[in-house]
Amino acid sequence: MTDVDNLFATPFSKVADFAFDEQVARVFPDMIKRSVPGYPTIIESIGLITAQYAQPQSLIYDLGCSLGAATQSMRRHLNSEGCRIVAIDNAAAMVERCKEYLSAQDAMLEEAPPAQVVVGDIISYPLQPCSVVVLNFTLQFVKPEERLALLTRIRQALKPGGVLILSEKLNFADSNTQHSLEQLHYAFKRANGYSDLEIAQKRSAIENVMLPDTQEQHQQRLQQAGFSHSHIWFQCLNFCSMIAHT
Numbered sequence: 001m002t003d004v005d006n007l008f009a010t011p012f013s014k015v016a017d018f019a020f021d022e023q024v025a026r027v028f029p030d031m032i033k034r035s036v037p038g039y040p041t042i043i044e045s046i047g048l049i050t051a052q053y054a055q056p057q058s059l060i061y062d063l064g065c066s067l068g069a070a071t072q073s074m075r076r077h078l079n080s081e082g083c084r085i086v087a088i089d090n091a092a093a094m095v096e097r098c099k100e101y102l103s104a105q106d107a108m109l110e111e112a113p114p115a116q117v118v119v120g121d122i123i124s125y126p127l128q129p130c131s132v133v134v135l136n137f138t139l140q141f142v143k144p145e146e147r148l149a150l151l152t153r154i155r156q157a158l159k160p161g162g163v164l165i166l167s168e169k170l171n172f173a174d175s176n177t178q179h180s181l182e183q184l185h186y187a188f189k190r191a192n193g194y195s196d197l198e199i200a201q202k203r204s205a206i207e208n209v210m211l212p213d214t215q216e217q218h219q220q221r222l223q224q225a226g227f228s229h230s231h232i233w234f235q236c237l238n239f240c241s242m243i244a245h246t
Contacts, residue, residue: 005031008201015204020066020091028067028094034192035202036137037185038236042167043136045234046070047077049243050132053163057082058131063122063154064138065089068098068115072105074134075112083131085115088122095119123150127157136167136241140210151225158246164227167241169212181238188237218242 005027008015018024024031032039051074054060058080062071065087074085087102089095099117106112118125122138123146133154139147154164172178189199213221215232222230222244230244 003027003030005034006198007031008198008205009195011197012201015201018202018205018209020089020094022093025067025091025093025097028097029069034194035189036169036239037188038234038239041236042234042239042241043069043073045241046134046136046165046167047073047075049163049165049233050074050134051077051079053132053161054078054080054083055131055159055161056080058159059083059128060085060132060134061127061130061154061157062087062134062136063125064135064141065098065117066091066094066136068101068117070134070136071098071115071117072101074132075102075105075109075115078113083113085113087115087117088120088125089117090119090121092119127153129159130157131159131162132165133158133162134165136165137169139166140168140212144211144213148221148224151221151227155226155246160246162246164222164244165241166218166222166230166244167239168218169210170235170238170240171212171214172238173214173216178238184237185239212238215240 003026007023060083062085065071066089068087071085071087095117102115142150186199219230227244230242232240232242234241
């Protein structure tokens with residue numbers, strides 16, 4: 001059962017850094033739906049994109065899977081024979097709930113592609129040859145100095161014709177653009193029932209944990225990692241999703 005996100009509704013004397021613990025796992029579906037504009041479209045489209053690029057008998061990774069929304073979408077849409085999904089997250093509380101959600105999905109889908117959920121660190125987890133990798137709002141939580149190495153490992157694991165689907169919150173080099181989209185994002189959150197106190201405290205909790213890049217930084221890093229081409233396929237306010245091709 002998903003609870004309503006009111007984690008930051010009470011004033012704190014000191015706001016602790018954001019963590020994907022049991023409290024967050026309990027309210028996460030509500031939190032992300034009310035916080036990330038376009039999130040349902042991104043999730044559904046990840047399934048469609050994966051179905052387009054998944055190769056028969058291949059492995060697919062959902063890195064930083066949280067509660068497995070992207071994995072569930074891929075299982076709904078995949079039609080390539082013999083595909084298998086490995087979903088990885090370093091937060092045990094998220095993984096346990098992810099397993100519950102996928103177990104419930106098993107009861108609703110006939111012949112769904114198998115999905116394994118693993119507690120692990122995506123920085124060091126050994127990646128096998130694969131055709132699709134998903135980093136859905138994950139890279140922004142990886143230390144900046146470790147991002148290129150992770151993307152390079154992903155590129156090396158991807159088969160020819162494989163893709164990386166990368167969703168991220170964006171920063172903007174132009175201060176006017178940054179301010180405008182930031183204010184619109186706060187308006188989006190208010191429209192979804194968050195108070196100014198909740199918005200401010202969540203911002204304080206996450207500012208040292210989630211470190212977004214600009215679109216240019218992402219594309220330059222993807223090129224450095226060995227991807228031949230990358231482009232944005234979706235953007236809503238300061239949130240986007242990209243496809244990077246091998």
